[in-house]
Amino acid sequence: MADFNELNDPELEALAVALRENRPEPEADFAEKLDTAVADHFPKEWTDDANPGRRSFSDWLTRHFGNARQVLLPATAGLAGILVVAVVVGVGMNGGGSSDTNSDSSVASREFSAGDSGAVSAEPEFEDRAQGNESFDSSAGGAAANSIEKLSSKQLDQADVQVVPASKSPGVYAAGTDDRKVAYETDITLGTDPDNVQDVSNDIVGVVDDHDGIVLDSSVEDGPAGQAGADFSLMIPSAQLESAVSDLSGLADLRSRNQETEDITAPTLTVEDSLRDSRARVDSLVKELSEATTDEDRARIEDELAQERRQAARLSTRLNKLERRASLTPVSVVVETGGDTSSDEDDSAWGVGDAFDDAGRMLGVAAGVTLIALAIAVPIGLVLLIALALNRAWVRHSRRRALEDN
Amino acid sequence: MLEAAPTDTGPQIRNFEDLYRQSRDDLYSYVAGLLRDRVAAEDVTALAFERAYRKWEKFDPGRGTARGWLFGIARNAALDELRKRKREAPLTHDPAAAESVMDASEDLERQATVTEALATLPAADRELISLKFYAGLNNKEIAGVTEISPTNVGTRIHRAMTKLRDACQKEADHG
Numbered sequence: 293m294a295d296f297n298e299l300n301d302p303e304l305e306a307l308a309v310a311l312r313e314n315r316p317e318p319e320a321d322f323a324e325k326l327d328t329a330v331a332d333h334f335p336k337e338w339t340d341d342a343n344p345g346r347r348s349f350s351d352w353l354t355r356h357f358g359n360a361r362q363v364l365l366p367a368t369a370g371l372a373g374i375l376v377v378a379v380v381v382g383v384g385m386n387g388g389g390s391s392d393t394n395s396d397s398s399v400a401s402r403e404f405s406a407g408d409s410g411a412v413s414a415e416p417e418f419e420d421r422a423q424g425n426e427s428f429d430s431s432a433g434g435a436a437a438n439s440i441e442k443l444s445s446k447q448l449d450q451a452d453v454q455v456v457p458a459s460k461s462p463g464v465y466a467a468g469t470d471d472r473k474v475a476y477e478t479d480i481t482l483g484t485d486p487d488n489v490q491d492v493s494n495d496i497v498g499v500v501d502d503h504d505g506i507v508l509d510s511s512v513e514d515g516p517a518g519q520a521g522a523d524f525s526l527m528i529p530s531a532q533l534e535s536a537v538s539d540l541s542g543l544a545d546l547r548s549r550n551q552e553t554e555d556i557t558a559p560t561l562t563v564e565d566s567l568r569d570s571r572a573r574v575d576s577l578v579k580e581l582s583e584a585t586t587d588e589d590r591a592r593i594e595d596e597l598a599q600e601r602r603q604a605a606r607l608s609t610r611l612n613k614l615e616r617r618a619s620l621t622p623v624s625v626v627v628e629t630g631g632d633t634s635s636d637e638d639d640s641a642w643g644v645g646d647a648f649d650d651a652g653r654m655l656g657v658a659a660g661v662t663l664i665a666l667a668i669a670v671p672i673g674l675v676l677l678i679a680l681a682l683n684r685a686w687v688r689h690s691r692r693r694a695l696e697d698n
Numbered sequence: 699m700l701e702a703a704p705t706d707t708g709p710q711i712r713n714f715e716d717l718y719r720q721s722r723d724d725l726y727s728y729v730a731g732l733l734r735d736r737v738a739a740e741d742v743t744a745l746a747f748e749r750a751y752r753k754w755e756k757f758d759p760g761r762g763t764a765r766g767w768l769f770g771i772a773r774n775a776a777l778d779e780l781r782k783r784k785r786e787a788p789l790t791h792d793p794a795a796a797e798s799v800m801d802a803s804e805d806l807e808r809q810a811t812v813t814e815a816l817a818t819l820p821a822a823d824r825e826l827i828s829l830k831f832y833a834g835l836n837n838k839e840i841a842g843v844t845e846i847s848p849t850n851v852g853t854r855i856h857r858a859m860t861k862l863r864d865a866c867q868k869e870a871d872h873g
Contacts, residue, residue: 316739
């Protein structure tokens with residue numbers, strides 16, 4: 293209760309008493325109606341009838357949703373959370389969960405398409421060679437071009453499907469030059485069970501025979517997985533290299549294939565020219581020798597002739613080697629056991645490692661989606677907060693003005 | 699529902715019903731003194747109680763008394779009413795409304811003079827006088843409601859009462 297004595301003025305204190313004694317009191321009807329409304333906890337009928345014109349949007353929210361801030365904020369946050377989770381799951385289902393085959397095939401495709409001088413792009417090259425239409429892009433010529441693909445047989449199957457159209461394109465081989473000399477070198481690694489090593493080895497020899505190749509060296513070792521295996525050094529006619537490699541790759545699980553190519557046109561031509569010159573020189577010396585008149589001249593010419601013939605022999609040997617490199621391709625085949633077993637059963641098995649991979653992918657997607665959602669939500673939230681703060685400040689200001697102006 | 703709302707003044711307020719019983723007439727008096735319109739005062743009083751009822755669970759006793767909180771709600775509603783009047787049709791002085799509020803005091807000349815004089819005061823002074831002498835809030839509660847410092851509240855009430863006394867003197871001289 294107010295203390296009127298604090299006014300320290302008898303006249304003001306008397307005025308205060310008069311104010312208090314004559315303060316406005318509510319009408320009996322209104323007091324009774326309000327009592328009833330409070331007793332009934334402000335029923336809907338009361339809310340609908342009582343001073344609707346003075347109700348705010350906040351009143352409507354409070355009436356329909358309880359305490360708006362306490363209910364709507366968690367509800368909005370919950371809804372936003374559900375939306376984010378839904379998006380994450382949706383993206384995960386499309387790009388994450390089933391991404392096994394998609395991502396794998398895309399990787400395989402990338403590897404093959406990037407490896408122009410590798411296994412895939414080597415196929416059109418082999419085709420061209422088989423048709424006697426050898427050509428080699430100068431950008432890839434000269435230096436050796438390497439491409440190593442570590443592939444499962446499943447991946448290779450997928451890759452082979454994509455290779456077919458690629459083989460119809462020119463690739464690195466431009467049409468035109470027919471006299472190109474290209475040397476190849478191929479390493480193949482196959483995987484199989486220890487029990488199958490001997491069979492696979494026999495099949496390798498069979499493939500070599502079928503393609504008129506040569507087994508330069510071979511060794512087969514029995515034993516448990518990891519120890520058992522076989523090594524083969526083969527020479528395959530380059531004209532049949534494509535089909536031979538294809539046959540060899542199909543004998544077991546292909547674990548890797550390394551294809552190297554080297555354009556030896558320039559050294560071949562150089563050696564050919566040198567050999568031609570050397571032989572011409574030999575012929576010249578022979579003629580010179582027949583026309584020599586003194587013993588001293590004959591001795592000198594015979595000495596030169598011997599040197600030139602040795603030079604021609606060396607050049608001939610070099611040319612033979614180059615031509616052999618172009619016509620015969622060394623192929624190294626290694627048969628492994630243990631380690632990366634890529635049987636169909638293992639391919640289809642889904643283990644703990646895959647679960648971790650999937651979980652990592654999902655978390656990555658979730659983090660990305662959350663980041664995007666935050667990037668959208670934070671500015672919107674900030675704008676809303678600023679708008680709310682401005683509105684609040686404006687309402688306070690206008691209330692103060694209303695008090696001052698009345 | 700609506701339990702435990704301690705207050706540092708007056709009887710213990712345990713629930714909304716306690717708050718309502720202890721504040722109904724005081725709140726109406728304050729709003730009527732501020733608005734000088736019986737119908738509007740009834741509407742705003744009812745609206746304030748309804749809002750307080752709906753937000754009762756949100757009330758934090760640590761931030762002030764339940765009465766102070768209730769009067770803050772009523773003040774906002776009353777000021778919104780004043781804003782609305784300002785937008786629609788500015789109300790300068792409404793003797794009829796003041797008379798309707800003060801019907802009971804018509805038989806006393808001095809009381810009528812006080813009523814008339816009060817109506818001539820600015821709304822801010824009228825509000826302080828209403829809170830202090832109609833509603834019976836102490837300075838601390840008034841400070842909480844009006845967001846004025848407690849020491850300043852005393853000074854401004856004294857100044858408003860002095861103005862009222864002068865206005866009463868003028869009314870008496872004119873009468």
